[in-house]
Amino acid sequence: MPELPEVETIKIELEKKLKNKKLIKIEIYQPEFFKKDSKESLSQLKNLVFQKVTEIKRKGKYLVLILENQALIFHLGLTGNLIILNDETSNSSFYFKKHLILKMKFEDLILVFTDIRKFGKIKLLEKNTLETFLSQLGKDALEISLDEFKKLLFSKKRSIKGFFLDQKIISGLGNIYIDEILFRSGISPLRKTRDLCEKEIEKLYKIMKEVLFRAISLRGSSVKNYVDTKGEKGRFQEEHLVYGRKGKPCFICGNSLEYKKLFHRGTTFCSKCQS
DNA sequence: TTCAGCCTGTCG
DNA sequence: CGACAGGCTGAA
Helix, strand or coil: CCCHHHHHHHHHHHHHHHCCCEEEEEEECCCHHHHCCCHHHHHHHHHHCCCEEEEEEEECCEEEEEECCEEEEEECCCCEEEEEECCCCCCCCHHHHHCEEEEEEECCCEEEEEECCCCCEEEEEEHHHHHHHHHCCCEECCCCCHHHHHHHHHHCCCEHHHHHHCCCCEECCCHHHHHHHHHHHCCCCCCEHHHCCHHHHHHHHHHHHHHHHHHHHCCCCCCCCCCCCCCCCCCHHHHCCCCCCCCCECCCCCCECEEEEECCEEEEECCCCCC
C-alpha cells in the first residue's frame, strides 16, 4: 500500500478506535514473517499483552502503536493491511485467512495485520529507542518546511525521482505520489534536484502538500490491495493524472505519456509538459 | 548510488 | 510463460 496518505488514513482511524484500549491477546499466524527481525522479538510480543495503547504515531510510511512500556512499529510494504474487526467472524474471506500475519485482540475489537507479499515489517522497540529508530528517516513530507526542502534539494546530486524515493532524505512519498506531484509541477522526473530554480522549488513544495492533503481527504489511493481499517477503498486513484496511464494521452497536451524505469520503479510522465 | 533480492498475484 | 506491481535492504 501505502504511501503517506494511506498510512495517515489508517493512523487517524486507529487513533479513534484504539487509543486507551487494553491489549488482551496476541496471535501470530506466520512466525517466519518475524524471522527477518530477531527471534527474540517474536516471544517478546507476548509481553505487550495487558498494556494499554497510549498513542498512535506516523512518520513517513511507518505507523507506531505506542503502548505503556513498548512501541510496536508497522510498515505495510506493498501489500500490508491493518484491518479492524468487531468480532472473530466478520470479514473472513479466503484472501484474509491465507495472508493473515498477526491478530491483536483488544477489549472490544480486533486489529489484524495481513500481507500478501510479505514485504511489510513489524518491529517491537523499547520506548527509549523509538526516537533513534525514527531519526533514521528523513523529515516527514507533511512536516518539512520550505527552507529545509530547498536546502535538501540543493545538497543532492541526484534526479528528483531518486531524491523523493529515498526515505532517508524526505519520508512519505512513493511511486504514485511522486509521479503525480511531478506531473502537476511540470517537472521531469529526470531533472537533477540541483538544477531546479527557486520558482520551481516553491511550486513543487506547494503542490507536494496539496496533493498529499487532497489524497488524505479522499482516504488514499486504492490501485490494487490497499483498503483502510474498515476494508474500504480510498478514492484518490480517480484523480490520478499519470500513474498507471502509460501510453495514454496526457490530460494537458494530448501526447501519449512516456514510461521509463528509473531506480527500478516504473515512472510515467509527459515529456512535453514536464521539463 | 545502483542493483538484485525479498514474496505473491495478476495480466498479456 | 515472462513482465510487472504503492517498498526497502544490504552488498558491490
